[in-house]
Amino acid sequence: MDARQFLAxxxxxxxxxxxxxxxxxxKLRxxxxxxxxxxxxxxxxEKMGKENEKILEALEKEVGELEEIQNELxxxxxxxxxxxxNGTAESEN
Incomplete structure (x- = not known):
């Protein structure tokens, strides 16, 4: 290989x-x-996850309140x- 071929x-x-x-x-870009x-x-x-956590906490609080109401009822x-x-038993006596 001469110099010209080498350069080419x-x-x-x-x-x-x-x-x-x-x-x-x-490709890098x-x-x-x-x-x-x-x-x-x-x-x-991540933002949606945090929002969902807040919603879940609020729902859990509401469920707790509803359970209290249910227990009271x-x-x-x-x-x-x-x-x-007792009224039926007293009227029978």
Missing amino acids: QLVRNVRILKQDHRVKSA ILEMEEKELMEKLEEA SARVSSSKMEAN
């Missing part, structure tokens, strides 16, 4: 390396954009039944 081959190799560099740079989008989605998901019903049974 060297020039081809440099062109190939430049093209390879451009392709890799483009795409990956950076995808990473940014994924990070934004992650932040949004059950106690009233039991008391009313006992009074009704």
